[in-house]
Amino acid sequence: MSEISAAYFLIAHGSRDPRSRQGLEACATLVRNNLAAHGTLKQPVPYVGTGVLEFGEQPLAVQIAAFAAAVARDGIRQVFLIPLFLVAGNHVNRDLPEAIHQARSDMPESISLQLCPFLGSHPSMAQLLQERMNELRCDRWILLAHGTKRPGGNPAIDALATQLGAASAYWATAPTLEARLRSFSGGTPLRVGILPYFLFTGSIIDSIGDRVAQLRAEYSELDLHLARPLNPSPLLATLLLDRCTRTSSVPQ
Numbered sequence: 021m022s023e024i025s026a027a028y029f030l031i032a033h034g035s036r037d038p039r040s041r042q043g044l045e046a047c048a049t050l051v052r053n054n055l056a057a058h059g060t061l062k063q064p065v066p067y068v069g070t071g072v073l074e075f076g077e078q079p080l081a082v083q084i085a086a087f088a089a090a091v092a093r094d095g096i097r098q099v100f101l102i103p104l105f106l107v108a109g110n111h112v113n114r115d116l117p118e119a120i121h122q123a124r125s126d127m128p129e130s131i132s133l134q135l136c137p138f139l140g141s142h143p144s145m146a147q148l149l150q151e152r153m154n155e156l157r158c159d160r161w162i163l164l165a166h167g168t169k170r171p172g173g174n175p176a177i178d179a180l181a182t183q184l185g186a187a188s189a190y191w192a193t194a195p196t197l198e199a200r201l202r203s204f205s206g207g208t209p210l211r212v213g214i215l216p217y218f219l220f221t222g223s224i225i226d227s228i229g230d231r232v233a234q235l236r237a238e239y240s241e242l243d244l245h246l247a248r249p250l251n252p253s254p255l256l257a258t259l260l261l262d263r264c265t266r267t268s269s270v271p272q
Contacts, residue, residue, distance in 0.1 A: 165189075
Protein backbone atom coordinates (compact mmCIF):
# COMPACT_ATOMS: atom_id res chain seq x y z
CA MET A 21 0.00 0.00 0.00
CA SER A 22 1.22 3.54 -0.71
CA GLU A 23 1.96 6.10 1.99
CA ILE A 24 -1.33 7.98 1.89
CA SER A 25 -4.07 8.75 4.34
CA ALA A 26 -6.77 6.24 3.50
CA ALA A 27 -9.75 4.46 4.98
CA TYR A 28 -11.36 1.14 4.11
CA PHE A 29 -15.06 0.32 3.98
CA LEU A 30 -16.09 -3.33 3.69
CA ILE A 31 -19.47 -3.89 2.03
CA ALA A 32 -21.39 -7.14 2.49
CA HIS A 33 -24.83 -8.27 1.37
CA GLY A 34 -26.36 -8.14 4.84
CA SER A 35 -28.72 -10.49 6.63
CA ARG A 36 -31.24 -10.61 9.46
CA ASP A 37 -29.08 -13.33 11.01
CA PRO A 38 -26.76 -11.70 13.59
CA ARG A 39 -24.01 -14.18 12.76
CA SER A 40 -23.60 -12.50 9.37
CA ARG A 41 -22.97 -9.12 10.96
CA GLN A 42 -20.58 -10.72 13.45
CA GLY A 43 -18.67 -12.26 10.55
CA LEU A 44 -18.44 -8.90 8.79
CA GLU A 45 -17.12 -7.19 11.92
CA ALA A 46 -14.60 -10.00 12.37
CA CYS A 47 -13.40 -9.37 8.81
CA ALA A 48 -12.99 -5.69 9.62
CA THR A 49 -10.91 -6.53 12.67
CA LEU A 50 -8.64 -8.81 10.62
CA VAL A 51 -8.21 -6.14 7.94
CA ARG A 52 -7.43 -3.55 10.62
CA ASN A 53 -4.84 -5.86 12.18
CA ASN A 54 -3.30 -6.57 8.78
CA LEU A 55 -2.96 -2.86 8.05
CA ALA A 56 -1.49 -2.16 11.46
CA ALA A 57 1.11 -4.90 11.03
CA HIS A 58 2.06 -4.44 7.38
CA GLY A 59 0.62 -1.17 6.14
CA THR A 60 2.51 2.05 5.47
CA LEU A 61 -0.34 4.46 6.08
CA LYS A 62 0.34 7.85 7.63
CA GLN A 63 -2.27 7.51 10.38
CA PRO A 64 -1.27 5.27 13.33
CA VAL A 65 -4.69 3.57 13.62
CA PRO A 66 -6.18 2.10 10.41
CA TYR A 67 -9.67 3.34 9.61
CA VAL A 68 -11.83 0.35 8.70
CA GLY A 69 -15.63 0.50 8.55
CA THR A 70 -18.41 -1.83 7.47
CA GLY A 71 -21.71 -1.52 5.65
CA VAL A 72 -24.42 -3.74 4.21
CA LEU A 73 -26.47 -3.54 1.05
CA GLU A 74 -29.59 -5.04 2.61
CA PHE A 75 -31.08 -5.27 6.12
CA GLY A 76 -29.09 -2.32 7.42
CA GLU A 77 -30.52 0.33 9.71
CA GLN A 78 -29.90 2.85 6.91
CA PRO A 79 -29.52 2.55 3.11
CA LEU A 80 -26.01 1.69 1.96
CA ALA A 81 -25.57 5.14 0.39
CA VAL A 82 -26.17 6.75 3.78
CA GLN A 83 -23.74 4.33 5.45
CA ILE A 84 -20.99 5.17 2.96
CA ALA A 85 -21.54 8.92 3.19
CA ALA A 86 -21.56 8.83 6.99
CA PHE A 87 -18.30 6.85 7.13
CA ALA A 88 -16.64 9.17 4.61
CA ALA A 89 -17.72 12.25 6.56
CA ALA A 90 -16.41 10.76 9.81
CA VAL A 91 -12.95 9.93 8.45
CA ALA A 92 -12.76 13.26 6.62
CA ARG A 93 -12.86 15.03 9.98
CA ASP A 94 -9.57 13.29 10.75
CA GLY A 95 -8.00 14.36 7.49
CA ILE A 96 -8.67 11.24 5.41
CA ARG A 97 -9.08 12.01 1.73
CA GLN A 98 -9.36 8.54 0.17
CA VAL A 99 -11.80 5.73 0.92
CA PHE A 100 -11.43 2.26 -0.54
CA LEU A 101 -14.79 0.51 -0.98
CA ILE A 102 -14.28 -3.26 -0.84
CA PRO A 103 -17.26 -5.44 -1.90
CA LEU A 104 -17.41 -8.78 -0.08
CA PHE A 105 -19.41 -10.42 -2.85
CA LEU A 106 -18.51 -13.74 -4.43
CA VAL A 107 -20.41 -13.59 -7.74
CA ALA A 108 -20.85 -10.85 -10.33
CA GLY A 109 -24.62 -10.75 -10.01
CA ASN A 110 -27.05 -7.83 -9.91
CA HIS A 111 -25.75 -6.62 -6.55
CA VAL A 112 -22.24 -6.12 -7.92
CA ASN A 113 -23.20 -4.81 -11.34
CA ARG A 114 -26.25 -2.68 -10.52
CA ASP A 115 -27.16 -2.17 -6.85
CA LEU A 116 -23.71 -1.39 -5.50
CA PRO A 117 -22.76 1.19 -8.18
CA GLU A 118 -26.14 2.91 -7.72
CA ALA A 119 -25.64 3.17 -3.96
CA ILE A 120 -22.13 4.57 -4.38
CA HIS A 121 -23.29 7.13 -6.92
CA GLN A 122 -25.99 8.28 -4.53
CA ALA A 123 -23.52 8.46 -1.64
CA ARG A 124 -21.20 10.65 -3.69
CA SER A 125 -23.88 13.36 -3.89
CA ASP A 126 -23.95 13.61 -0.09
CA MET A 127 -20.19 13.68 0.51
CA PRO A 128 -17.50 16.35 0.59
CA GLU A 129 -15.89 16.79 -2.83
CA SER A 130 -12.49 16.52 -1.19
CA ILE A 131 -12.94 12.78 -0.57
CA SER A 132 -12.06 10.28 -3.29
CA LEU A 133 -14.01 7.03 -3.41
CA GLN A 134 -12.11 4.09 -4.88
CA LEU A 135 -14.25 1.10 -5.81
CA CYS A 136 -12.29 -2.15 -5.53
CA PRO A 137 -13.05 -5.32 -7.53
CA PHE A 138 -15.40 -7.69 -5.72
CA LEU A 139 -13.85 -10.43 -3.60
CA GLY A 140 -14.93 -13.36 -5.78
CA SER A 141 -12.93 -12.01 -8.73
CA HIS A 142 -9.63 -12.43 -6.90
CA PRO A 143 -7.38 -14.97 -8.68
CA SER A 144 -6.47 -16.57 -5.34
CA MET A 145 -10.03 -17.52 -4.35
CA ALA A 146 -9.18 -21.13 -5.12
CA GLN A 147 -6.45 -21.01 -2.46
CA LEU A 148 -8.96 -19.76 0.08
CA LEU A 149 -11.40 -22.55 -0.77
CA GLN A 150 -8.63 -25.13 -0.77
CA GLU A 151 -8.00 -24.31 2.90
CA ARG A 152 -11.53 -25.49 3.64
CA MET A 153 -11.14 -28.61 1.50
CA ASN A 154 -7.94 -29.52 3.31
CA GLU A 155 -9.96 -29.87 6.53
CA LEU A 156 -11.72 -32.98 5.14
CA ARG A 157 -10.51 -35.97 3.17
CA CYS A 158 -13.06 -36.80 0.47
CA ASP A 159 -13.21 -38.78 -2.76
CA ARG A 160 -15.30 -36.16 -4.56
CA TRP A 161 -16.09 -32.52 -3.96
CA ILE A 162 -19.05 -30.33 -4.84
CA LEU A 163 -18.69 -26.54 -4.81
CA LEU A 164 -22.14 -25.30 -3.82
CA ALA A 165 -22.86 -21.65 -4.64
CA HIS A 166 -26.05 -19.64 -4.47
CA GLY A 167 -26.23 -19.19 -8.22
CA THR A 168 -27.38 -16.27 -10.35
CA LYS A 169 -29.42 -15.88 -13.53
CA ARG A 170 -27.21 -13.02 -14.68
CA PRO A 171 -25.09 -14.01 -17.71
CA GLY A 172 -21.47 -14.65 -16.83
CA GLY A 173 -22.07 -15.31 -13.14
CA ASN A 174 -22.37 -19.08 -12.92
CA PRO A 175 -19.70 -19.88 -15.56
CA ALA A 176 -17.15 -18.22 -13.29
CA ILE A 177 -18.20 -20.58 -10.49
CA ASP A 178 -17.98 -23.55 -12.86
CA ALA A 179 -14.43 -22.53 -13.76
CA LEU A 180 -13.50 -22.17 -10.09
CA ALA A 181 -14.91 -25.62 -9.35
CA THR A 182 -12.88 -27.09 -12.20
CA GLN A 183 -9.75 -25.43 -10.83
CA LEU A 184 -10.41 -27.14 -7.50
CA GLY A 185 -11.14 -30.52 -9.09
CA ALA A 186 -14.75 -30.27 -7.93
CA ALA A 187 -18.20 -30.30 -9.51
CA SER A 188 -20.33 -27.17 -9.29
CA ALA A 189 -23.88 -27.06 -7.95
CA TYR A 190 -26.28 -24.25 -7.06
CA TRP A 191 -28.72 -23.54 -4.29
CA ALA A 192 -31.07 -21.35 -6.36
CA THR A 193 -30.48 -22.51 -9.95
CA ALA A 194 -29.56 -25.67 -11.86
CA PRO A 195 -27.68 -27.93 -11.56
CA THR A 196 -28.87 -28.53 -8.00
CA LEU A 197 -27.01 -30.29 -5.24
CA GLU A 198 -29.33 -33.28 -5.56
CA ALA A 199 -28.65 -33.52 -9.28
CA ARG A 200 -24.91 -33.63 -8.67
CA LEU A 201 -25.28 -36.30 -5.99
CA ARG A 202 -27.46 -38.34 -8.31
CA SER A 203 -24.62 -38.38 -10.83
CA PHE A 204 -22.30 -39.82 -8.13
CA SER A 205 -24.69 -42.54 -6.94
CA GLY A 206 -25.19 -46.07 -8.20
CA GLY A 207 -21.55 -47.07 -8.18
CA THR A 208 -18.70 -47.37 -5.73
CA PRO A 209 -19.45 -45.88 -2.31
CA LEU A 210 -17.92 -42.42 -2.11
CA ARG A 211 -17.04 -39.91 0.57
CA VAL A 212 -18.39 -36.64 -0.83
CA GLY A 213 -17.46 -33.21 0.47
CA ILE A 214 -19.87 -30.31 -0.04
CA LEU A 215 -18.10 -26.98 0.04
CA PRO A 216 -20.50 -24.03 0.52
CA TYR A 217 -19.33 -21.05 -1.52
CA PHE A 218 -20.75 -18.56 0.96
CA LEU A 219 -18.91 -15.98 2.99
CA PHE A 220 -20.34 -16.35 6.49
CA THR A 221 -22.13 -18.88 8.64
CA GLY A 222 -25.82 -17.96 8.82
CA SER A 223 -29.37 -19.03 8.10
CA ILE A 224 -28.65 -20.20 4.55
CA ILE A 225 -25.85 -22.44 5.82
CA ASP A 226 -28.32 -23.84 8.36
CA SER A 227 -30.74 -24.58 5.51
CA ILE A 228 -27.99 -26.25 3.51
CA GLY A 229 -27.12 -28.37 6.54
CA ASP A 230 -30.75 -29.46 6.87
CA ARG A 231 -30.89 -30.37 3.20
CA VAL A 232 -27.66 -32.34 3.38
CA ALA A 233 -29.10 -34.30 6.31
CA GLN A 234 -32.13 -35.20 4.16
CA LEU A 235 -29.94 -36.20 1.25
CA ARG A 236 -27.87 -38.50 3.46
CA ALA A 237 -30.99 -40.62 3.96
CA GLU A 238 -31.79 -40.60 0.24
CA TYR A 239 -28.25 -41.43 -0.90
CA SER A 240 -27.10 -43.87 1.76
CA GLU A 241 -24.23 -45.12 -0.42
CA LEU A 242 -22.70 -41.64 -0.33
CA ASP A 243 -20.93 -40.46 2.79
CA LEU A 244 -21.79 -36.75 2.74
CA HIS A 245 -19.77 -34.14 4.63
CA LEU A 246 -20.58 -30.43 4.73
CA ALA A 247 -17.50 -28.22 4.95
CA ARG A 248 -17.44 -24.82 6.59
CA PRO A 249 -18.10 -21.67 4.55
CA LEU A 250 -15.23 -19.27 3.99
CA ASN A 251 -15.67 -17.28 7.23
CA PRO A 252 -13.18 -14.62 8.40
CA SER A 253 -9.52 -15.60 8.23
CA PRO A 254 -6.12 -13.89 7.88
CA LEU A 255 -5.93 -15.03 4.24
CA LEU A 256 -9.37 -13.55 3.53
CA ALA A 257 -8.21 -10.23 4.97
CA THR A 258 -5.12 -10.33 2.78
CA LEU A 259 -7.20 -10.94 -0.35
CA LEU A 260 -9.54 -8.09 0.55
CA LEU A 261 -6.68 -5.62 0.88
CA ASP A 262 -5.11 -6.94 -2.30
CA ARG A 263 -8.29 -5.90 -4.13
CA CYS A 264 -7.33 -2.32 -3.30
CA THR A 265 -4.40 -2.49 -5.71
CA ARG A 266 -6.88 -2.46 -8.61
CA THR A 267 -9.45 0.25 -8.13
CA SER A 268 -11.52 2.67 -10.15
CA SER A 269 -12.46 6.18 -9.07
CA VAL A 270 -16.17 6.74 -8.61
CA PRO A 271 -17.19 9.76 -10.68
CA GLN A 272 -18.87 12.66 -8.96
